[in-house]
Amino acid sequence: MTTAHVSTMDTGTPAGPFTAIVDPDGVVLAAGWTDEPETLLPQVHTTLRPTELVERTDLGDVTEAVLAYHRGDLDAVASVEVRQRSGEFLEHAWRVLRKVPAGAPVSYTEFAALAGRPAATRAAASACARNAVALLVPCHRVIRTDGTLGGFRWGLEVKRWLLDHEAGS
16 A cells, blocks of 8 residues: 545635645655546556545645745746656656746647657647646646647646746736
8 A cells, every 4th residue: 555645725726726646755646726636546657656645734845836836936846856657758758848938838749849759749749638747747838739728637727827827917
């Protein structure tokens, strides 16, 4: 049995309740705009998935970084450690996503090129769709070539809020 800590931030996150699941070392395994932690678990790779969640009111540096981001410190989440597992391309693509700067969204095609596979637009989109640690691995910064939002697990209203927040709107 593996235990992880979970916390939901109901205040200070204008896009809605934000929940994070961290391993015993404080590394984020899953995160997103929900107040139902169990909805995050299926996104965690089976080799990392905890069997027990212990609720905490605060996750220390993780909570602090998420709240700071929502207050306007857009770089606050960049140093938060995350852990995801999958194939080589997806893990690489998630590392690349962490380098896409706030306020400078890229298209799925541009993201594929940044990840070293310019023809793999669908694989790049899959990396966004399978990202378990939203915000910390900022898949919301990837949009369609025509400038429309595309998809987002947490809803297009949240994605729009994040992009506007990062653009200073």
